[in-house]
Amino acid sequence: MSIQVSSSNNEVMQRSPLNRDSYLLRLLEQTGSPETDLELLRSLRSQSKLLIQEQAFPTTRDEEWRFTDLSSLLQVNFEARTSQSSVSSEQIAPFTLPEAAESRLVFVNGVYQPHLSSVKGLPKDLYVGSLSELLAGKQEEAIALQSRLSHYLGKQPGAAELFTALNTANLTDAAIIWAPKNLVVETPIHLLFLSTAAASPAFSQPRCLVVAEPNSAVTLVEEYVGLDEGVYFTNSVTEVWVESNAQVNHSRIQRESKAAFHIGKTAVSQARDSRYTCTAISLGGKVSRHNPEIFQTGEQTETYLNGLTIALQDQLSDTHSAIVYSKPYGSSRQLHKCIVGDKAHGVFNGKVFVPQAAQLTDAGQLNRNLLLSPKARVDTKPQLEIVADNVKCTHGATVGQLDADEVFYLQSRGIDAASARSLLVYAFAFEVVEQVAIASLQDTLTHFLKTQIP
Template sequence: MSETMANDYLDCLLNALPADSWNSGAQDRLDWLRRLRNEAIDQAGRLRFPTVKDEEWRFTDVSPLAKLPYKPAQKTSALRLSDIQPFCIAESAHRLVFVDGFFSPDLSRLSKDNQFIIGNLAAPTLTKTPLAEAHLGQHVQFRDNFFAALNTAFLQDGALIVLPENCAVSAPIHLLFIATQEQTTQYPRCLLIGERNSQATVIEDYVALGANAYITNSVAEFSLADNAQINHIRVQRESGSAFHLASSAVALEQDSQYRSVSITLGALISRFNLDVEFNAQAAECTIDGLAMIAGRQLADTHTRIDHAKPHCTSHQQHKCIVDDSSHAVFNGKIIVRPHAQRTNSSQSSRNLLLSGKAQIDTKPQLEIFADDVKCAHGATVGQLDNEEIFYLKSRGLNELIARNLLTYAFGAEVLDRIPVPSLKHTLEQAILNKTTQNS
């Protein structure tokens, strides 16, 4: 696509934007936000719409999207609690619900005497917090990420969580993004600020009502101060016709720990970028991922872990299960900067092909500029093992059940890392059902 076309695409989107969609009563207080959005619009205009000629998009053809300048979703009639019941998570005491990108206070559940701040970004009390200004748009690299720039340009609302110093939230926080409209784009946004010694578990969950085609363009930013410990579970279970373009950016200060599990099941085309930046020593991250796709789905995960400081540890395990004519892409970049001595980093990419027409592209990418480091990586692509299938059949199980059980077992290792039992159980069932359907 030419640059002119990219600008056309942007213009088309801009023209559809309501005159002032952001909290019009508080315009004078929001200069910083307007500046941020204008900068993002400029960046989006400067960047090209990515094509397969870009190294970062080599395996993921998003050209169908360029023909679909879906307008931003509009606020529609409210859903009832019963509509979202199937997606609710028993353990979660705090829930923020966004319908097509718009915050729904009726469906959300927020306990009153919170030790921490949780709410929607557009709420006047929250947009005023200097913390929002200090962090929003500061971690995600939208200067070279077209879709993150678009998200920032069209930022309407989002989830904001601020964990004050020493605050430990034991019950998981559920951020539920529901898509209900056809041929629109929603721009969900998450910002988590974990101050010193804070702890929480956050579930970022993308779901759909119905089988609509729509675009989700989301950005999540997580900032962890010294010794903060955050579990982040990301679940992408969009409709099978949807497009999901997402970026997460994580900034880690000294001794902080970030553990994430990302599950990709939905969307026709999905792309997830995860950037982790070690800004100080002795921080740790564990990032695990599972993509399980079939039909003509394409799921692309690009991760980038930047060991900019010494003594940090990163562990990554990414698994893909591809059936039918689906296509999974994994690109895992690990950078160890010249002064990042005593870095300890491991990465494993394991892939299971269930069909002769399915495709896997996996690319571990290590750029190591320090000499005293421990870095291990490995990538495997395989099929279900005939000996394993025979073993199960020799115990009376039929071929289908044997294959499903082994497929499930392949993914279970990642699901086991989810520290929320009911969500883990729901996803286990989703994966077992998925294997049954595909067979």
């Protein structure tokens, strides 16, 4: 089902002088040729470059990009960072979390910043650090993890997708979280990816790898923040491996510059009896897209996806999710909400694949959309592909505006019209915001909802 609201289209963007193929090759050239002694990374980069050369830059003629026009991206010639930006601890203070003060990794423009990071508050058996540090480690534990990297890094399905391959083609460093067997980590881990404006538009490609071994549990906050209101491009990839009977609670917050471009992939593999929860909130970016892809590879897996998109002014924010079952007795619940105002455009495409082998699947999917202005637009497409005959699967979508009767009721109780609207918008969004596992982050998002939405 596809619902398109508002007959007015976004303003037509002028095409870049470069054609799409030339632009793609230019982005690939920005990856450079990093030096490393690890054959695994050399092999992954080489394979990814070959995959990119066989593909074309996406257009609205491609089904997966039908509602997301990247013409404005093509108008900007991005360059890879050639020098590190100087960021102080005072600058990152507004974005740090009290609950994760001693369990934080900070990357600036994709480059790890050890002087801004701290992992003192984490268990000794848990590895939280950068890929470069892990490869340089000589301890017995580091050597053991190095030998196991080949089983996880770059091995998620969907690695051939264009922007994922582009990220892998520049793979030199990454944020690594590795929880050993039977370890329950009580302290949340904060991965903070900061972007700064430069004299020329910059291009960075953050990478994360999360491995939760059997019977372990981890809480993770992955956050993308723009320090300046400049033009830049962030192309991120996060791989999450949830082994048997493990649990990962994942919050992903995107609040880039309103002039920035952000494309992110979250690829998750779940083994038997595992549980994965993701709350993804998108606030920033001129053009942004998030692709959560969940692969249930074992029986009795549980997946919970919560999403909130807020698009204002002329923002375009897209969420393309996929939940792929392969074994029986799996379950999933997905709730995604969009708040769209001004001339902004929201997109949701949620897929659920249930093959013949995935009998007794229980899947529920709901997309709810709130339009705040006559020119706001949303395209929604919940999608089920079911071959199995003994399943319980539901999906649905709603699109609407604020109820005039509800606004009037609040006004009749002495609340002014603007405050009444703000209260109703906050109530609409809070169902997702309250799923964020960190109290201080909930407070930050609540403040945004109450002050930034007209």
